[in-house]
Amino acid sequence: MTQTVIDFVPIWMLILGFGVFYYVLFDGFDLGVGILYGFAPGLEARNLVMNSIAPIWDGNETWLVLGGVGLFAAFPLAFAIIIPAVYFPILVMLLALVFRGVAFEFRYRDVAHMTFWDHAFCYGSAIATFAQGIVLGAFIQGFEVDGRQFSGGSLDCFTPFSIFTGVALLFGYGLLGAGWLVLKTQGALQDWARRHGRWCFIGVIVAIAVVSVWTPLMRAEIARRWFTWPNIAFLSPVPILTLLLAYWEWRSLNNRSEVAPFIGGMCLFLLAYIGIAISLWPMIVPYRFTLWEAASSPSTQAFLLVGTLFLLPIILMYTGWSYWVFRGKVRAELGYH
Amino acid sequence: MSLDPVLLSRLQFVWVIAWHILLPAFTVGSASYIAVLEGLSLVTGREIYFRLSSFWIRIFAVSFGMGVVSGIVMPFQFGTNWSRFSDATANVISPLLAYEGLTAFFLESAFLGVLLFGRKLVPRWAHFIAALMVAAGTLLSSFWILATNSWMQTPVGYEILDGRFFPKDWTQIVFNPSFPYRLAHTVVAFYVTTGFVVLGVAAYYLRRRRFLEEGRLMVSMTLWLLTILVPGQILLGDLHGLNTLEYQPAKLAAIEAHWQTGSRVPLILFAIPDEARATNRDVLEIPVLGSLVLTHDPNGTVRGLKDWPADQWPPVAIPFFAFRVMVGIGLLMLALIAASWWLRLHDRLFAAGWFLRCCELASPLGFIAVLAGWVTTEVGRQPWTVYGLMRTAASVSPSLTGADVLASFIGYGVVYLVMFSAGLFFMARLVRQGPAETGEGEAPIESGRPDRPVRALPSEAEPEVESGRAS
Incomplete structure (x- = not known):
């Protein structure tokens, strides 16, 4: 093969890492809003809750395609091993997202069956989230690999740990969704969002604590990564920051701040994301293949990088603008007639 | 099972x-x-x-x-x-x-x-x-x-x-090699499909005497477009066929249900391909026309499936029939457009009820043709995912x-x-x-x-x- 001057792997790691995190945060909060939708008191509240994400949810979901195709393009070996290993969670997630997506459209065109589409929206959001949590848990646990292929069974991904991360993600996305609703609503509905946000927050903190204990017990390499000298000193800011943030988030859910719960939730996700990255680095197929081993050929990565570096900033600027235009509280009179 | x-x-x-x-x-x-x-x-x-x-x-x-x-x-x-x-x-x-x-x-x-x-x-x-x-x-x-x-x-x-x-x-x-032909053939197919949908919707309005102005405009505009695209599509299909003959001859042999290599081959209009015996039953064919159509030369040689080992044959019946469905629809479309011109010249385009009814019925034809064409080309690609290099059976996830x-x-x-x-x-x-x-x-x-x-x-x-x- 040809010798290349530039190593594209770190660039693609950053792009893909950013893309996946963007998806988790942004589709995370609108899936979370969908989960909370099921608990919303009354029709008017439900309309408001759905309105708050109506203009932006589809843009958020498109990042799932970019994430999937990006993994396929930049780290195809990881794609070829991980995706079949989580065959059923992926299937369930896709079908749930289909239902949830069309529920947005059809709820207003098909008033006769509004309750059906309401359920499709809420359960679709919850099931998709749970399935993503299972993918996360299975990913952290690692996969049975033979050569360049997944060699386990399609049900291997369902373990106590992955079920736990599935439930944990329900609380996590719920917290993001509640933060978003605090930002976008006011009055009684905002109080309702804060109340549910507090429950989700407790779930998230328990989940972070349990995963932080469970993973080093499960994999010796993770314990070594965190608890050997000098790593323990370098990495200690991660848990310390998490604790400080948790305190701040709890306070902001209880006082009158409007933006802080959403920001705090996102920062908690960032720290958890960094924590998982530290545990697994430099693996992309955990405990088997590194980023470099799973990377596509330099020619492939270069060919795609040209267009990505051009298109991605434009997409991001436009997305930012669309959030700016839709800033402010949602109101009952808006939309949906 | x-x-x-x-x-x-x-x-x-x-x-x-x-x-x-x-x-x-x-x-x-x-x-x-x-x-x-x-x-x-x-x-x-x-x-x-x-x-x-x-x-x-x-x-x-x-x-x-x-x-x-x-x-x-x-x-x-x-x-x-x-x-x-x-x-x-x-x-x-x-x-x-x-x-x-x-x-x-x-x-x-x-x-x-x-x-x-x-x-x-x-x-x-x-x-x-x-x-x-x-x-x-x-x-x-x-x-x-x-x-x-x-x-x-x-x-x-x-x-x-x-x-x-x-x-x-x-x-x-x-x-x-096949990309320019496939792109042109597919995009024109998409345009034709939409054209027939628009035509059908317009005919629906005209028959019910609603939105007459809109209906007339849509019928007239769309028929102009289809007058160019449908014959053009048949030409593009022919070119795509020549390309397939050159690069994927086994697929073409399956489409035409040709088992034996030969020159001056007939064009098979209808048959029941029998894959087990490598022959056709109930054949209706026109002599020599096959060579003429496929190679543009009456003496042209067309390879038959027996030139390849049987484990490299695509299924024969599916592409054979799917192709005939696609071509049949193409000819139906052409007939409808010819009828529209006869009516237009006699100034009866918006008045002939039977024609409008046909246009309404024709609105899903494009979709059927697209599916049939896609089945022809994808089933004809079998047993490969990457033609001639990687088998479909070797492509599937091993864990499933x-x-x-x-x-x-x-x-x-x-x-x-x-x-x-x-x-x-x-x-x-x-x-x-x-x-x-x-x-x-x-x-x-x-x-x-x-x-x-x-x-x-x-x-x-x-x-x-x-x-x-x-x-």
């Missing part, structure tokens, strides 16, 4: 892609049609183009939404069910697919919102530009997807190391059992039936409502799917968005 994960994975892929392909078959054509209407409205200033454009934009929005949702499923199929194929070919095909995703995403976020909801918010020329860009975007998506598909049919520009494909020349990979795939297949089956029937129902309702009602300004935004920021710019329709911040 044991469940075969390869067969079930193929059936599942057929199911999800067959539904999905129906949407681009309509959105590619209608996006261009909308751009033309917008352009005409801008240049002539005539109100009717504006009404028609607004009407088709609404239908376009529903179909585009369904296309996006069913499209999200597609890239994951490569991973879940075809992981060996993904591992082997990713270095070559993954950037093509990724470019499709980036382009589609880029256009969706940037221009679709302006097209769907920006009528009152941007100047008319900007709305026209948005329509042009969306049309260009659907064509670019087709470009990348068909480049990928064509490379699987006629792979070039690669080298094989350790059983995996590596790129050597990106120009060759993208512009591989038959029961796994059966379960997922049922899941996709149920969900797609619900989703597509609901979508079809809503589109039919939009058609019944007709252009006048939908033409009145921008309908209230009913959902978030294609909903885009422009709608929140200060406007009489939605002033609350901006004002809510103070409270």
